Amino acid sequence: MQPPVISRPLEPALFARAPGLERHRVAPGGLTVIGLEPGDRLEVIDLEGDQGAELLAFAGSRPALGALGLAESPGADFIGHLLRDGSRESAHVSAGLVRRGIDCRHLPTAARLWPAGTPAGFSRAFSASEALLVLVAAPGGATPVDSQRRASELRLLVQRANPRATLAPPLPAPLGELVDEFTISPGTARDYVVGAGQYLQVLDVAGRQCSDFVAFDRRGLDAGREIDLDPTVTRTLNGNAYPGPGLYSRFYDRDLQPMLEVVRDTVGRHDTFALACTARYYESQGFFGHANCSDNLSRSLAAHGVQGRAGWPAINFFFNTGVDAHQQLTLDEPWSRPGDYVLLRAMTDLVCASSACPDDIDPANGWQPTDIHIRVYSEKERFSIAMANRKTPDADPVLTRESGFHPGTSALTRQFMDxxxxxxxxxxxxxGVLAEYHGCRERVAVMDLSALRKFEVLGPDAEALLDHCLTRDVRKLAVGQVVYSALCYEHGGMLDDGTLLRLGPDAFRWIGGEDLAGDWLREQAAKLGMKVWVKSASEQIHNIAVQGPLSRELLRQMVWTPGTQPRLEDLGWFRFLVGRLDDYNGPPLMVSRTGYTGELGYEIWCHPQDAMAVWNRLWQLGDPLGLVPLGLQALDMLRIEAGLIFSGYEFCDQTDPFEAGIGFCVPLKSKQADFIGRDALLRRSAHPQRRLVGLELEGNEPAAHGDCVRIGRAQVGVITSATRSPVLGRNIALCRLDLAHCEPGTRVEVGKLDGQQKRIPATVAAGTVAYDPEKTRVRA
Incomplete structure (x- = not known):
């Protein structure tokens, strides 16, 4: 007899799977406050290693480190300094402590939880012997760009001795001044009023719970007209299935007037094209009399004179639906995690209704309906526009950030994307795109690329770790040199590409696109037992690219270097220098002769607090040279012409460096050391199936990412990136093509529509670089 098969999917950080476990983040250089009850267990984890930790505990207003088995540590006063630094955040925390009778002006010395030099993942655990208010800090401060001793985050895990009986975690703290708040139980709905300018937060308390939402123009109802939010109008005017924070952020009514603006969204996946669940749906599945959102919404809106409907075309927040390639509606469990929310601003007076969906017969609510919480905030509040990103499924969400250069870029445009x-x-x-493009090709352009991820790799085993993880021979990298490389998985697929800078014998800086790269490097170091630290530096190093034939002339006027460093005008290709802005006393800078445009160019790296000084000086000196700002769309044209690859387009974890067109960074013959993916790459290089090639298209119709490439009826490739090249006057593309058809001059066709009904003739080019294939300009 075989035992029953049981489903145990990996669902990290979902509250229903571990109702007694709470996760909290302590930001680098910040602190977090939590409450503990008797018997609760607190674990403090040093995620990246070599990060200090301080802790204060209070029982009421009385210092109570002893309740956790701790004592004061001489000199551990970071928490006190932080709460007196005059910032808005410290004032908010201090006010909360004062309400509890804790005097922030005379705080006791904290406990230091461990000495310096802890390995990544090091932790300590404590059990509370009484009810406590606990403050945990990750000491650190602003670090100059040429230093590598940076603060990193801590993680707090709280295992509750007496978890809540209901499957609902505690509500997160309000975002601002509340006007109203209430909880909607599963299988119910509620109406409420939101005034123009006020903010509405729809919050998924336990995760994976849908909430249908409808809204009416209040003045229209007063006049006897039902002017409601319309999903079809919203989708059409935005050009997106769902409006999100940024350019395409508004919900519209049936008269094409804006009703709501999306300010924040921590999920990013919602339904805007189907009905709220109806009685007929449940009846068709054999569940007669089942509660449903449409009837619940009709009942809640009846008091406002709204005519009931059998099916409401609602916006269903957190409902994970989609339309697949075969035009079929798909459905799966929501992406939302405990505490995820959507924050909207009312653009007129509204009557709203929200539900907590009762669907327990399919994955819509993770098979277990839970609460929805609604909060309405004052119109006086100001919230940053943001989406949320998670480095890993169990990581805390991080809202969209503004770089140190944002005051400068935002003064020139309102067109931003996350x-x-x-x-x-x-x-x-x-x-405009073309003016920006030509400004870079003909003169000089500047672009904010602060979104690149930076990691400091430090310690006696730093070189050995990087040589083991990167495809390049790191041992040959000199101090002051930069090398482009790939990070691969064991099967040969790419995790990321990026540049590695050597700052010292045992000090490196990896610059790529993936947050996951830092975790990956730490995992490999732990497997090998290496003495090395991988520290995140993205928050304290922001950067701009200065690209174009006049970039050297511009930067030599503003970059000062000491005698131990090369002058800007002497800096070699793929080299960097450490200098200062203008003179000996200027803010510290790093300048690398690197770029992503195929032109002579540099990147300037600085601390965010110095960013605007760099930006303003750049424009002061660059304006006479015809300096232009450069956006993502123009950059895409430039990098495609130069044959430069982009994650998610030319490569992914199923693509090896050879297929991605960067086989030159995998020296299988000359690199003696073993590295991750080497065996797989040896097999793949010996038996290649596909290659990245350039295509020249006939006519003026463009190709697009994902278009099929065919010979006859057979698909032999796919377009990875495409653009119309202004300098060449024709449409070009990068294409991953079957090896048998990669000979230059081979005729292929780019399929549009279904790939058969419309074809664009194209020819395989001599290489992937359409503009300056000899790289004479970038090497100039």
Missing amino acids: YRGFWTPIQYDGH
Whole structure:
């Protein structure tokens, strides 16, 4: 007899799977406050290693470190300094402590939890012997760009001795001044009023719970007209299935007037094209009399004179639906985690209704309906526009950030997109994509690329770790040199690409696109027992690219270097220098001769607090040279012409470096040391199936990422990136093509529509670089 098969999917950080476990984040250089009850267990984890930790505990207003088995540590006064630094955040925390009778002006010395030099993942656990208020800090401060001793985050795990009986975690703290708040139980709905300018937060308490939402113009109802939020109008005017924070952020009514603006969204996946669940749906499944959102919404809105409907075309927040390639509606469990929310601003007076969906017969609510919580905030509040990104499924969400250069870029454009967790300009008002492109090709351009991820790799085993994880021969890298490389998995697929800088014998800086790269490097170091630290540096190093034939002339006027460093005008290709802005006393800078445009160019790296000084000086000196700002759209044209690859387009974890067109960074013959993926790459290089090639298209119709490439009826490739090249005057593309058809001059066709009904003739080019294939400009 076989035992029953049991489903045990991996669902990290979902409250229903571990109702007694809470996760909290302590930001680098910040602190977190939590409450503990008797018997609760607190674990403090040093995620990246070599990060100090301080802790204060209070029982009421009385210091109570002893209740956790701790004592004061001489000199552990970071928490006190932080709470007196005058910032808005410290004032908010201090006010809360004062309400509990704790005098922030005379705090006791904290406990230091461990000495310096802890390995990544090091932790300590404590049990509370009485009810406590606990403050945990990750000491650190602003670090200059040429230093590598950076603070990193801590993680707190709280195992509750007496978990709640209901499957609902504690509600997160309000975002601001509350006007109203209430909880909607599963299988019910509630109406409420939101005034113009006020903010509405729809919050998924336990995760994976849908909430249908409808809204009416209040003045329209007063006049006897039902002017309601319309999903079809919203989708059409935005050009997206769901409006999100940024350019395409508004919900519209049936008269095409804006009703709501999306300010924040920590999930990013919702339904806007189907009905709220109906009685007929449950009846068709054999569940007669089942509660449903449409009837619940009708009942809640009846008091406002709204005519009931059998099926409401609602916006269903957190409902994970989609339309697949075969035009079929798909459904799966929501992506939302405990505490995820959507924050909207009312653009007129509204009557709203929200539900907590009762669906327990399919994955819509993770098979277990839970609460929805509604909060309405004052119109006086100001919230940053943001989405949320998670490095890993169990990581805390991080809202979209503004780089240190944002005051400068935002003065020139309102067209931003969330690029890897940072607001990055798409194009600039008053310039436009073509003007930005030509400005870079002919003169000089500047672009904010602060979204790149930076990691400090430090310690006696730093070189050995990087040589083991990167495809390049790191042992040959000199101090002051930069090398482009790939990070691969064991099967040969790419995790990321990026550049590695050697700052010292045992000090490196990896710059790539993936947050996951830091975790990956730490995992490999732990497997090998290496003495090395991988520290995140993205928050304290922001960067701009200065690209174009006049970039050297511009930067030599503003970059000062000491005698131990090369002058800007002497800096070699793929080298970097450490200098200062203008003179000996200027803010510290790093300048690398690198770029992503195929032109002579540099990147400037600085601390965010120095970013605007760099930006303003750059424009002061660059304006006479015709300096232009550069957005993502123009950058895409430039990098495609130069044959430069982009994650998610030219490569993914199923693509090896040879297929991605960067086989030159995998020296299988000359690199003596073993590295991750080497065996797989040896097999793949010996038996290649596909290659990245350039295509030249006939006519003026463009190709697009994902278009099929065919010979006859057979598909032999796929377009990875495409653009119309202004300098060449024709449409070009990068294509991953079957090896048998990669000979230059081979005729292929790019399929549009279904790939058969419309074809664009194209020819395989001599290489992937359409503009300056000899790289004479970038090497100039």
